[in-house]
Amino acid sequence: MFPIRIILSKLFVVERALYYETLSDERVRCTLCPHYCSVSKGQRGICKVRMNRDGILFTDVDGKYSAVNLDPIEKKPLYHFYPGSSILSLGTKGCNLKCKFCQNHEISQAVPGKYPYMRALSDEEILEMARESRNCIGLAYTYNEPTVFFETMIVLARKVKQDGLKNVMVSNGYINPDPLDELLEYIDAFNIDLKAFRRGFYRIYTHSQLDPVLETLKQVRKSGKHLEVTHLLIPELNSDAKVFEELVTWVAGELGPDTIFHLSRFFPAYQLLSEPTPMELLYRFYDIAKDYLNYVYLGNVNTRFGSDTSCHHCGQILVRRFDYRVEVTGVEKGRCTTCRNKIFVC
Numbered sequence: 001m002f003p004i005r006i007i008l009s010k011l012f013v014v015e016r017a018l019y020y021e022t023l024s025d026e027r028v029r030c031t032l033c034p035h036y037c038s039v040s041k042g043q044r045g046i047c048k049v050r051m052n053r054d055g056i057l058f059t060d061v062d063g064k065y066s067a068v069n070l071d072p073i074e075k076k077p078l079y080h081f082y083p084g085s086s087i088l089s090l091g092t093k094g095c096n097l098k099c100k101f102c103q104n105h106e107i108s109q110a111v112p113g114k115y116p117y118m119r120a121l122s123d124e125e126i127l128e129m130a131r132e133s134r135n136c137i138g139l140a141y142t143y144n145e146p147t148v149f150f151e152t153m154i155v156l157a158r159k160v161k162q163d164g165l166k167n168v169m170v171s172n173g174y175i176n177p178d179p180l181d182e183l184l185e186y187i188d189a190f191n192i193d194l195k196a197f198r199r200g201f202y203r204i205y206t207h208s209q210l211d212p213v214l215e216t217l218k219q220v221r222k223s224g225k226h227l228e229v230t231h232l233l234i235p236e237l238n239s240d241a242k243v244f245e246e247l248v249t250w251v252a253g254e255l256g257p258d259t260i261f262h263l264s265r266f267f268p269a270y271q272l273l274s275e276p277t278p279m280e281l282l283y284r285f286y287d288i289a290k291d292y293l294n295y296v297y298l299g300n301v302n303t304r305f306g307s308d309t310s311c312h313h314c315g316q317i318l319v320r321r322f323d324y325r326v327e328v329t330g331v332e333k334g335r336c337t338t339c340r341n342k343i344f345v346c
């Protein structure tokens, strides 16, 4: 399917949304994500960027970006995908989740028409930036949830592939199977959040559900595309060691013990202003994860512990990381130079 763009004025371009069905003259149902918003004429869905205009669902994020930056790939975070490279990262606004601890809430929860810092860029301008940036492997759809700018992402992703570059999606995983299937044709690598392993947590703190996220993770794994998982450890909210053990057991069982797992430290943000995750707690959960998974990393921390990659088979250090500086020392064509174990895409 190809999106249709409509220019309402020089500054306001909307694009007809993909993935929705008509319920009546007045209402449409968006089928892009598991919220299945039923949207009345003149209203918007939960993500605030998809709106019903005269019985047709439009998205108003087309061609306008809240941020476009050249980032180290490690910042996504992706640690086993072209380590040491850069990626042109872009975001828009809106999100289909309402995480009380969102670190990008200014854009993810922006009130329609009230976020003035959007920058209009054509697809060609973006691709040119990616081609000309040093060490850049392609585009990352990130900062806010890319699912809500699906139409922009799918068009860009096709062009990126035609250029021989890579596509990366950093996502909360809250997307329906059909649109995800369409994306899987073009996206090379995913980092997907698994925020907790309790339905109540997802319902109360993110306004969404756990099960569709688990299904997304399984669908991506089954596709063979590169997958890394991030889990933000929040004291008191998802810091029950037994539940965390269930979570990593599920990851190891359903996605495999070689699944790259980023355990991230919480810092107060948005509506959740409690203390940061104590380092001792983070280390304890790191040890639990390491009992089940071969590649576990610490994120949002000012320590080198939990940042290097060692080969799980022979123990050789393969990649050393100092913040976002990276030294690739023991990898050749994606394999450990000592035992030839394949653990990287590069």
Ligand code: SF4
Binding pocket: 030, 031, 032, 033, 034, 035, 036, 037, 044, 045, 046, 047, 048, 050, 095, 096, 147, 148
């Ligand atoms: S993408 Fe937005 S409008 Fe569509 S179902 Fe999800 S939250 Fe609702």
